[in-house]
Amino acid sequence: MSALVKLADVSKRYAGAQALHSTNLSIERGKTTLLIGPSGCGKSTLLRLMIGLIAPDSGTIAFNDLTITPTNIDSLRRRIGYVIQEGGLFPHLTARANVLLMARYLGKSQEEMQSRLMELCELTRFSDTLLSRYPVELSGGQRQRVSLMRALMLSPELLLLDEPLGALDPLVRASLQKDLKEIFARLQQTVLFVTHDLGEAIYFGDEIVLMNEGRIVQKGSASDLREKPAEPFVSEFINAQRGVVLT
Amino acid sequence: MLVGRDRRARRALPLCWLALLFVMFLAAVISASANPIIIGSKKFTESYVLGEIAKRTLNDAVIPAEHRQGMGGTIILWQALQGGQIDAYPEYTGTIAQEILKTNRQLSLNEIGDALARFGVGMTKPLGFNNTYALVMRRSEAQRLGLRTISDLRKHPELKIGLTHEFLDRQDGWRPLRERYGLPQRNVIGIDHALGYAALANGSIDVKDAYSTDAKIAENDLVTLEDDLGFFPKYEAVFLFRLSMRPDAIAALRRLEGTLDEKRMIRLNLEAERTKNYTRAANLYFEDGAKSTDTMGESFPQKLARWTLRHLQLAGFSLLLSVLFGIPLGILASRGGPIGQSILGFASVVQTIPSLALLALLVPLPFFGISVRTAITALFLYGLLPIVRNTASGLQDIPRSLRESAIALGLSPIIRLWQIYLPMASRSILSGIKTSAVINIGTATLAALIGAGGLGEPILSGLNLNDHVTILEGAIPAALLALLVQWLFDLLDRVLIPKGLRI
Numbered sequence: 001m002s003a004l005v006k007l008a009d010v011s012k013r014y015a016g017a018q019a020l021h022s023t024n025l026s027i028e029r030g031k032t033t034l035l036i037g038p039s040g041c042g043k044s045t046l047l048r049l050m051i052g053l054i055a056p057d058s059g060t061i062a063f064n065d066l067t068i069t070p071t072n073i074d075s076l077r078r079r080i081g082y083v084i085q086e087g088g089l090f091p092h093l094t095a096r097a098n099v100l101l102m103a104r105y106l107g108k109s110q111e112e113m114q115s116r117l118m119e120l121c122e123l124t125r126f127s128d129t130l131l132s133r134y135p136v137e138l139s140g141g142q143r144q145r146v147s148l149m150r151a152l153m154l155s156p157e158l159l160l161l162d163e164p165l166g167a168l169d170p171l172v173r174a175s176l177q178k179d180l181k182e183i184f185a186r187l188q189q190t191v192l193f194v195t196h197d198l199g200e201a202i203y204f205g206d207e208i209v210l211m212n213e214g215r216i217v218q219k220g221s222a223s224d225l226r227e228k229p230a231e232p233f234v235s236e237f238i239n240a241q242r243g244v245v246l247t
Numbered sequence: 248m249l250v251g252r253d254r255r256a257r258r259a260l261p262l263c264w265l266a267l268l269f270v271m272f273l274a275a276v277i278s279a280s281a282n283p284i285i286i287g288s289k290k291f292t293e294s295y296v297l298g299e300i301a302k303r304t305l306n307d308a309v310i311p312a313e314h315r316q317g318m319g320g321t322i323i324l325w326q327a328l329q330g331g332q333i334d335a336y337p338e339y340t341g342t343i344a345q346e347i348l349k350t351n352r353q354l355s356l357n358e359i360g361d362a363l364a365r366f367g368v369g370m371t372k373p374l375g376f377n378n379t380y381a382l383v384m385r386r387s388e389a390q391r392l393g394l395r396t397i398s399d400l401r402k403h404p405e406l407k408i409g410l411t412h413e414f415l416d417r418q419d420g421w422r423p424l425r426e427r428y429g430l431p432q433r434n435v436i437g438i439d440h441a442l443g444y445a446a447l448a449n450g451s452i453d454v455k456d457a458y459s460t461d462a463k464i465a466e467n468d469l470v471t472l473e474d475d476l477g478f479f480p481k482y483e484a485v486f487l488f489r490l491s492m493r494p495d496a497i498a499a500l501r502r503l504e505g506t507l508d509e510k511r512m513i514r515l516n517l518e519a520e521r522t523k524n525y526t527r528a529a530n531l532y533f534e535d536g537a538k539s540t541d542t543m544g545e546s547f548p549q550k551l552a553r554w555t556l557r558h559l560q561l562a563g564f565s566l567l568l569s570v571l572f573g574i575p576l577g578i579l580a581s582r583g584g585p586i587g588q589s590i591l592g593f594a595s596v597v598q599t600i601p602s603l604a605l606l607a608l609l610v611p612l613p614f615f616g617i618s619v620r621t622a623i624t625a626l627f628l629y630g631l632l633p634i635v636r637n638t639a640s641g642l643q644d645i646p647r648s649l650r651e652s653a654i655a656l657g658l659s660p661i662i663r664l665w666q667i668y669l670p671m672a673s674r675s676i677l678s679g680i681k682t683s684a685v686i687n688i689g690t691a692t693l694a695a696l697i698g699a700g701g702l703g704e705p706i707l708s709g710l711n712l713n714d715h716v717t718i719l720e721g722a723i724p725a726a727l728l729a730l731l732v733q734w735l736f737d738l739l740d741r742v743l744i745p746k747g748l749r750i
Contacts, residue, residue, distance in 0.1 A: 051655045077657035088652030092670045092745035101666075102656050134747035150656075 004029045004158055004190050005050060010059035012045055019045045021214045022059065027158070032184055032191040034205035036198065038237070042214040043194045047162050050192070051082055064157070078102065081151025081159040085166045087143040089135040095146045096131040099153055106154075120149040123183055141172040148180075152187075159184075161193045165200070177203060198241040210234060283311035284496050287324050287333035290317040292519050293378065293460060293484075293512065295708070297337035299529030301486060301500060307533075308499040316525070317707060318697065321346045323610075328487060329366060332618045335488035335500060339378055341480040343370075343487075353480055369490045369497065372504040373483035376512045380414065380479050381459040383469040388453060396475040397428055400454070404431035409438040409452035419480055421456075427478050460509055462516035484512075507532070523708075523717055547720070550705075555724060558701035561619070561694050562687040562732075565626030569683050573631050574676065577638020578664070591639065594632040602629065602690045606697055622694035629690055630683035637679025641672030673744050681736040688729040692721065702728070 003026035012020040020042045027033050035043040048054050049061060052073040061068045063076050082088075089098050099120065103113050121128045126145040135143055144164055151159060164180075165173045181204060184191055195201055201208050202222040210217045210225060218230040229235045284305055288298030298314045305312035315333065318324055325347055327333045344354045348362050360370050382397055384406075389395070392403060400406065414420045415437050424430070432454075438446060443455045444463050457464060459471060484507070486500050507515075511532070519528035576594070580587040600608070605625045615621040645668060653663045669676070695703030702725040709717030741749070 048651075053651050053654060074657050074659065077655060080655075082652070082655040084648055084652065086648055088648055088655075090649060090653070090667055090671070090747075092673075092747040094747065102658065105658060105662060134750055136747065136750050 002029065003027060004064060005192075006062045006065075007046075007049075008060050008062070010049060010056045010061060012042075012049060012054065013057050018214050020049070020056075023216055025209065025216060025219075027190060027192055028207070029190050030188045031206040032189075032193060032204050034201040034208045035192060035194045035211065036196065036201045036208060037211035037217075039196065041211040043196075043211050044162055045214075046211075047160055047192065047194055050158075051077060051080055051160060078106070078154055079157050081148075081154075081156040083144070083147045083151045083159070083161045083164045085163045087135070087140075087147040089143055089147055089150070091135050094132050094134055095126075095138065098135070098146060099131075099149045101150070103153055116153060117149075120152055123152075123186070124149055125179055139172075140168050141176055144168065144176060148183075157190060159189050159191045161191065163194055163196070166195075180204070198238065210237065212237075283313045284335070284492065285333045286312060286314045287318050287327055287336035288314065288316055289321070289324060289336070290319055292462070292525075293516055294337055295525040296515050296519050296528050297374075297484065297486075299525045300503065300532050301335060301337070303526075303529055303533065304499050304503060305496055308495060310493070310496050310499060312496075315700070316704060317695075328368060328489060331489065334492045334496070335486050337374075337484060338370075338487045339482040339484055340373070341379065341482040343485075344480070356483075363487065364490070367490050369488050371486045371488070371501050373485055374503055375484075375505045375507045376460055376509040377481055377483050378458050378460045378509075378512070379474075379482040380419070381457055381471045381474070382454050383447075383457045383464055383471050384454045385447060386468050386470045389470045389472075394472060396473040397424075397430075397478075398475050400430055400432070400472070401428065404433070406432055406453040407434045407436075407451070408432050408454045409436050409443050409446050410456050411440045411443065412437045414456040419478075424478055427476060460512040460516060462513055462520050465513050465517055523714055551720070551724060554700065554702045554704055554721065555728065557699075558688070558691055558703075558725070558728065561622055561626060561691045561699060561701050562684065565623045565691075566630055566680070566684050566687055568623070568627040569630030569634050569687075570680055572627075573634030573679070573683070574638050576631070577635040577676070577679075578642065580635055580639040581642035587639070590635060594635045597628045598632040602693055603696070605629070606693060610697060618697070619694075619699045621697055622691070622699035626687050626690055626694070630687050633679040633682040633686070634676070635679075637675045637682075638672065641675025641679075642668055644675070645671050670745050671748070674740070674748060677736070677740055677743060681733065684732050684736060685729050688725065688732055692725050 005025075005027040007023055007025045009022045009024065010020065011018070011022045023046070025046070035046060037043050045054070049056055050063075050068075052068060052070075055070075063079070066072065066076070068076060089095075090101075093101065096117070099117060100113050103116070117131070118128065120126075121131070124145045126142065126149065130138065130142065135146075138146065147164070165176055168176065177200065183189070184204075191204075193201075193204055205222060207219065208222060208225060209219045212233050218225060218234050220228075225234055226238060229238075286298050286301045286305075288294040295316055298316060302312045302314040318327065318333075321338070321342055324333070324336050324338070328336060340354075340356065340359060343359055343363070344350055344352070348354070348359070354362075356370075356372070363370055382400075384394065392399075394400065394403070410421055415435075421435070425432075436452070438452070438455070443452070444467055446452045447455055447469070448467055454472075457469075457471075463469070464471065486503065488497060488500060515528045515531055518531055519525050522528065576590050580590040597605075602625065605628065606621065609615045609621045609625055615624065649667075649671070653667045658667070691701050692703035692706055694701050695707045702721040705717050705721035706725075707721075709715065709719075709721065
């Protein structure tokens, strides 16, 4: 399968610190790629570069063989779904309005929006009676489901998730993990999932990308990382989280 | 039905515009009335009464006219007349010669008229009374001593004389007067004008200076000693008017020539000071010989309605401008940088200028002068800071994660601002507008100082007459209005702030 997103020699420097050293990475279509590493390793920077929230200092990012530029970024964003840790829902809009925001902006018909909304409710196991609630009236897990619906509304080619389950309690988290995995499989969705939790990475990951200090350390399956560590840091990272890896 | 609830949230912003339109409507009311003739008056009773008489004369001739009461002193009125902010005002020939034409020579009426014409200003013939300085004494005392003229004072060197400090110092005052008449009195003291009347009544002094049409002369049963040597310059009352004023209005003003003698003017002044109602005093002028029953002039509710409406126009229109300019400036300021800093800096500096000083600074500028325009501009500048600051801080307080979510969705910058950022900052912006509105209601009372009217008008004339009831007639409604506006804005919060932000 060909790559959906290709980063070539991309680097990013923030005042004083190299957030990302020159990096090459391909995101394969239809796969869930897990981006993992300790805090400040550059995984969120990588994600924010792909959605154009920040611009790279050097190198190019291509989406579907099309290089991202300031002029085409807005139309590309509509082909990418983005979910963050706190959900990023707008507090003054109901769940429904949050999900439909972009579709309304693009002038989709009522029937089209309504049927897609019902589809998404079913997919994300979100009760449609809660659609008229405001974000403050929803639980953390419900908010993440709404946020996921909003990201999936326009059937994006790529779904970017930035620690989407980080703020949830363990039970809610487990049930959402299960649902998410099913959804990805059902939609054959290309996903880039950022987490700092190795267990989550192994649960989801077709491919795991381990990062440290602004560099990709190793890319491969969970067993690759365990059995053929590219450098001592890989084993160190795996051993540190061994307690939670039950598989 | 679920869809309906979402629509309501989206309707919040259009509602905001509806509110603005309402204020615009208020503003339109100001300009709706076709250009009336504007009569000005100086800040003392007689001038108020003459202004009212002119207004009613014009109205009787079916010419729309407004009276801006107590705009200030000679220079302000003269500039307003030349600048066209007023069309006519009552003046005195002596003042015209000395303060406007700046000459010490006694000018004839024709000379004055010719000099004024060069400024594009016309003058009526004298209205009939001469409001000059005069010496007055108790009627009983004058009769006992057989005193009728100032020359007669020569025979009574024992009389005690109490004079205002101004009269003691004036070049047409006490010293030249004493020389001219050869007055022998040695017992001369300086005393406050109002206290002087009390001193005269209890016999501490025997003679004092006064304006010849002063209502106190009749009130205290005093007599004026005739200026038999013609020492005092003439201060004959006339109306000055713009030569470009409509001819029928000029003709109407001219009908007042020679119709008001001193006795009559004293009576009108007395009525004005007694009732604190200038309209009513002016109506006395029209009543002589007629049996008009309408002596009350405007009733209090009518006056209150007029003041309040004007007050709301001033505060409402200036608030509208503050909102229209303040929100965009606040949006710019929220982006920080040198531009943002200078916007906030400018708004803060304006706020530190005392409101009175701000009015005074605007009046000499060409576009402004003595006008409603000046009052609204000053109020607008005052109302700017709370709105700019609250808009900027409301926008800056939006969490970065939500800003980035809006960007990542692919919404255009305008839509992001309009549908996401501004609604999220609505609580802060509205509270800025509320602060601005309450400040404007309070500060608008100062607008009366430059003749813009409003609830400051009774406060000002009350201060002028030292009459607390009149002051309260303006102060209490102004305070109630501020409370009402505060309450209305609290209600507006519920309509305009999206429900999701209020739960």
